[in-house]
Amino acid sequence: MSQERSGADILVDSLTRLGVEVVFGYPGGAVLPIYDALFEHSAIKHVLVRHEAGAAHAAEGYARSTGKPGVVLVTSGPGATNAVTGIADALMDSIPLVVITGQVPTSVIGSDAFQEADTVGITRHCCKHNYLVKDPADLAAVIDEAFQIATTGRPGPVVVDIPKNVQIATAPWSEAAPQRRNRYAPRTSGSADEITRAVELMAAAKQPVLYTGGGVINSGPKASDLLRRLQALTGAPLTSTLMGLGAFPADHPDWLGMLGMHGTYEANMAMNKADLIVCVGARFDDRVTGRLDAFAPDATKIHIDIDRSSINKTVPVDLPIVGDCAVILEQLITEWSARKPQELAEWKARIDGWRARKSLSYPRSAKAIAPQLAVERLFALTRELDPIITTEVGQHQMWAAQHFGFYAPNRWLTSGGLGTMGYGLPAAIGAQMGNPDKLVIDIAGDASIQMNIQEMGTATQYRLPVKVFTLNNEFMGMVRQWQELTYESRYSNSYSDSLPDFVKLAEAYGWKGIRIENEDQLDAGIKAMIEHQGPVFVDCLVAKEDNCFPMIPSGAAHTEMLLYGDTVEGTMDDEAKALV
Amino acid sequence: MKITKEAEERHVLTVIVDNEAGILAKIAGLFTARGYNIDSLTVADITENHAVSRITIVTHGPPAQIDQIHAQLERLVPVHKVIDLTEFGPHVERELALVKVTGTGDARVEALRLADIFRAKPVDTTTSSFIFELTGAPDKIDTFIGLMRELGLVEVGRTGVVGMARGTQGV
Secondary structure, eight states: OEEEEEHHHHHHHHHHHTTOOEEEEEOOGGGHHHHHHHTTOSSOEEEEOSSHHHHHHHHHHHHHHHSSOEEEEEOSTHHHHHHHHHHHHHHHTTOOEEEEEEEOOGGGTTSOOTTOOOHHHHHTTTSSEEEEOOOHHHHHHHHHHHHHHHHSSSOOEEEEEEEHHHHHSEEEEESSOOOOOOOOOOOOSOOHHHHHHHHHHHHHOSSEEEEEOHHHHHTOHHHHHHHHHHHHHHOOOEEEOGGGTTSSOTTOTTEEEEOSTTSOHHHHHHHHHOSEEEEESOOOOHHHHSSGGGSSTTOEEEEEESOGGGTTSSSOOSEEEESOHHHHHHHHHHHHTTOOOOOOHHHHHHHHHHHTTOTTOOOOOSSSBOHHHHHHHHHHHHGGGOOEEEEOSSHHHHHHHHHSOOOSTTSEEOOOSSOOTTOHHHHHHHHHHHOTTSOEEEEEETTGGGGSGGGHHHHHHTTOOOEEEEEEOSBOHHHHHHHHHHBTTOOTTOBOOSOOOHHHHHHHTTOEEEEEOSHHHHHHHHHHHHHOSSOEEEEEEBOTTOOOOSBOOTTOOTTOOBOTTOOOOSBOOHHHHTOO | OOOOOOOOEEEEEEEEEEOOTTHHHHHHHHHHHTTOOOSEEEEEEOSTTSOEEEEEEEEEEOHHHHHHHHHHHHTSTTEEEEEEHHHHOSEEEEEEEEEEEEOOTHHHHHHHHHHHHTTOEEEEEETTEEEEEEEEOHHHHHHHHHHHHTTTEEEEEEOOOEEEESSSOOO
16 A cells, blocks of 8 residues: 655655664754654664764664664764764774765755755765665665665665755655665675685695684674684684674684784784685785785685675785675585595694794783783673673774683674774764663773763763773873884874863763772772673773884784884884885 | 886776766766776766666776776676776777867868878868867877877867777677
């Protein structure tokens, strides 16, 4: 049966039909009809953020922790432009988002109307796809396709810009799902040939490494199970990118830790000396490879990726397989069948030699809490609770990646590709919305947390018991570290001056505030944080000038890591300085 | 520190796309955003219902970059198909040019004689000028324009290349 409905009603009904439970948004003039349609709508819960950047990151946190697409609703002009960072972040980290933006009426588009911005133009290159809907009759099919594009293939953000008059005008609505154009059909499985060759290479390898990434997480929990099964069959040691943490258990004897710029010595050395690298859902990012001409020089490389454009983008590979990680891992396991891997004892003994360097050990001092220790204690005291961890961006993020152990996918939410400071708190709010009974902790830094600190109000309003654990060193620590290593410790504008009293700030928002000033207070402070039912802000004062090691400096190879205790020159040549 | 450059190749790409608002901006923007080159770009819809357009892009870059361009174009949702004609092999490239030449006396006669050799057609004439219409592969047009430069060339308009693979197969 078909009836006439307004564009706003068609939108809300389409979202309901697609199973959307939560929308993160902020109202404004150009979305008032949609907000009116949402008013007293029982199936969709709206979370009112304090800034549109918070809405986009919250939706990302929701998506990463639940595997479901995150939905954002913001107004035209500044509403849309404020959400752009989150959209770009979701594109870089392949997070499924559907971002609905209000737009000025079609009759005034292009006239520099109040709160007009060319949202489709601005977001064109930072989203997977976008639409300007000019007729409410198109809306149901567009929303349907937007969700399909956001969630299938390599996931990503899709923007749907809806002018205000299109929200008010009516069109026929039918309960039946709209006829969707069948134009987006990414390849998901590998050819029999590719699978056979991959298994032959894996069975013949004497020094194999599995190098896995966020693609395994995005492919769903099944992919993590399959990865563990393939690893058990092949016995290959496994390392992961920042985005892939949790796909493989951190206490497994073949776990090498994270690789790359702040990865472990054993992971990077194993990559360098491997004879076979099987890349599963990772993209040879510059933070992972170090200097390209010295990256895994003797390895045959297999690259499994759902995005064909990731293949050979930075590192040429010998065997690309385009498809979904879970599907291809299953194909590989079936093809492997009852094969036996090569004797890997010698390879693992070499790895143990590198492991013995204990690259994650760090200096302790009686004067101040080592930030690494704070993360270790946080991990030890929350491990049994299987928490979800979000982070901001900087030293604290790397220390969290290094010293917090992950055992399951969708527990580690961090801004990897874009490196967005201010990501962690709204992401924690989104994750808590999607996982009301879980312990959700934002491991933060004193500089990053201030980039979206207004979202504390959102947590208060919706009674979300998120915890913010801030490693406060009164610096933009990673910037300071690079200035120490590259610019002879000239700390240009990297000092956090005029910090607020975070405990008082927490209390002002109705949160509990806890300050930890020395090692003796560390465990008690963390326990008090866990035990408190509501949101908690922990201001953990840590050593001010600790560096995050190990580190591959800019332009260096995997074998040229800086470890704690190495002497650092404090300068770099121009070639290295010019790298990001 | 000095900036170094790699050896580059010229490629002709045919891109079949949904004829929807913003697709040209999306493709042109992809080239600028990722630092690829566009030597020429033509676009027109090619189906009866105006639903599908054919874009021909001439680009140059190192081989690995050409491969990336191909992959990056293919992952855009409205893109149906990308064919690298240069990679494909034998293909036809054609471009149309309008060339305005002024002059009198011997130069004018010579311009007309050369136009005849190149099968360029005068489509407008005054007692002291011609506009020639010429189609052909880009280097033929380059050569003709080069000759006209000596004979009073005042203006050139070119469409950019359209291309198609030889043989019975369609895209």
